[in-house]
Amino acid sequence: MHSKHDWITTPVTADLLRGAIEVERTEHGVLPHRLPAWARAQYSDGQLAMAESQPSGVRLVFRTRATAVELDARPTKRAYVGVPPLPDGLYDLLVDGRLVGQGSVPGGNTLTIDMATGTAEHQPGTAGTLRFTGLPEGVKDLEIWLPHNETTELLALRTDSPVEPAPDRGRRVWLHHGSSISHGSNAASPTTIWPALAASLGGVELVNLGMGGSALLDPFTARTMRDTPADLISVKIGINLVNADLMRLRAFIPAVHGFLDTIREGHPSTPLLVVSPILCPIHEDTPGPSAPDFSTGQLRFRATGDPADRASGKLTLGVIRDELARIVAQRAAQDPNLHYLDGRALYGESDSTELPLPDDLHPDAATHRRIGERFAKLAFTANGAFVGLGA
Missing domain, CATH: 3.40.50.1110 (SGNH hydrolase)
Known part of the structure; x- marks a missing residue:
């Protein structure tokens, strides 16, 4: 395992994210959104707020020689009254377009929803770390697809080699x-x-x-x-x-x-x-x-x-x-x-x-x-x- 001084920390910025409409700066990091702030302000509905902040289709994309990657995040996990606990949201890691790993972030906030009454209770929690190691040597494009069903505040990206935004592949x-x-x-x-x-x-x-x-x-x-x-x-x-x-x-x-x-x-x-x-x-x-x-x-x-x-x-x-x-x-x-x-x-x-x-x-x-x-x-x-x- 790498010692801490081997890691390079790269700020998570909009140019590393694809699929987000807007990236909100938070006290500790960034929160991807799929509706802009002016739209969210027009109707303060709990269901809409939860849905648009869950980063379905949103991914971190970057080019690097790194063989190890860590991502600190604070998820917001859902729980439903009367329903068995849901599994933690999954992150998918793609190397040059191929799925090579999956993981979850432990901890996080909890949003407990009562479908019978339409109410929800928010319980704050701690951040956690997602870690991928043993990645192939050489320059490669990495994509970390965020959980489609878990609001995800991104706090820090660490790698054992420098990171740069992946080039535009010219795709539609x-x-x-x-x-x-x-x-x-x-x-x-x-x-x-x-x-x-x-x-x-x-x-x-x-x-x-x-x-x-x-x-x-x-x-x-x-x-x-x-x-x-x-x-x-x-x-x-x-x-x-x-x-x-x-x-x-x-x-x-x-x-x-x-x-x-x-x-x-x-x-x-x-x-x-x-x-x-x-x-x-x-x-x-x-x-x-x-x-x-x-x-x-x-x-x-x-x-x-x-x-x-x-x-x-x-x-x-x-x-x-x-x-x-x-x-x-x-x-x-x-x-x-x-x-x-x-x-x-x-x-x-x-x-x-x-x-x-x-x-x-x-x-x-x-x-x-x-x-x-x-x-x-x-x-x-x-x-x-x-x-x-x-x-």
């Missing part, structure tokens, strides 16, 4: 927005959430604005996307609007148009793919809201709405798919770079039979892989929306 930037499924819920690790898998297969750089419970057509999210440089853009819309029972059809249709209008203000001709929800049997024809269900001794979700309420404009996944297809077809007459993908092409009836959603709402690790591979095939190859733009 893919900006994606979606719900907890895009955020990576129930995936095995940060590089195996479906957008990360799809980005790797497509040969693009991911900026992931998938945010658990928060794909709600918020105007500040559209403005953030408008202002974020991107070569390819996708928005996956639907499940959160249903399970939050957020709006009726009368509000939904103009809100979709407004969201797309805003993105187009900053990206008038960028390939833009609208993706409807994957199959979710509980909400295909039954409106929300969703409610947690512990009756089986484990967390599942159920739909509490009445299918008859579709007549008065309540949203279901079936209604949303029909409307998104219609809206995209209508707009595409003047916007040839706008495309539609039915989410059931990523996960549909036969997939649901083979790989059912374990909690009736979120895919598991194997399903993330399937969705990522399907998306890459449908978007980055043949006649896909992002045709010819992959590796």
Whole structure:
């Protein structure tokens, strides 16, 4: 093991981070965010604050000869009342694009959430250290993908050889927005959430604005996307609007148009793919809201709405798919770079039979892989929306 005087400490700065929208300076380090401060100020919602500060798709990227790396971090770990303890968030280490190690940071703050009451309690904790040793000799590009499901304050980066920002590989930037499924819920690790898998297969750089419970057509999210440089853009819309029972059809249709209008203000001709929800049997024809269900001794979700309420404009996944297809077809007459993908092409009836959603709402690790591979095939190859733009 190296003695302390062998280590070189490099400040964690924005030029070493990819996939973050903004980097907040804290008392002891930096905190990556996936929404800018002005957007966060417009709605102080606990779920949104938690989701946008969890660094899904965010990675430290640098070039070095180092064979040993340490990262000090203070995670914020989630706990849910009535649910078994969650495993610690995983960090994935890639060397020249290949996964060579995984680890977690012990300790940290704890956010205890009571889904029955909608309350949360924050307990401060200590920082910890992630360590990777025995890395290959020679110059290499290292990527440390931060846990997709654990807010992560980065305090110090130490290596046994100097660090410099990795050169731009000239890859196109893919900006994606979606719900907890895009955020990576129930995936095995940060590089195996479906957008990360799809980005790797497509040969693009991911900026992931998938945010658990928060794909709600918020105007500040559209403005953030408008202002974020991107070569390819996708928005996956639907499940959160249903399970939050957020709006009726009368509000939904103009809100979709407004969201797309805003993105187009900053990206008038960028390939833009609208993706409807994957199959979710509980909400295909039954409106929300969703409610947690512990009756089986484990967390599942159920739909509490009445299918008859579709007549008065309540949203279901079936209604949303029909409307998104219609809206995209209508707009595409003047916007040839706008495309539609039915989410059931990523996960549909036969997939649901083979790989059912374990909690009736979120895919598991194997399903993330399937969705990522399907998306890459449908978007980055043949006649896909992002045709010819992959590796």
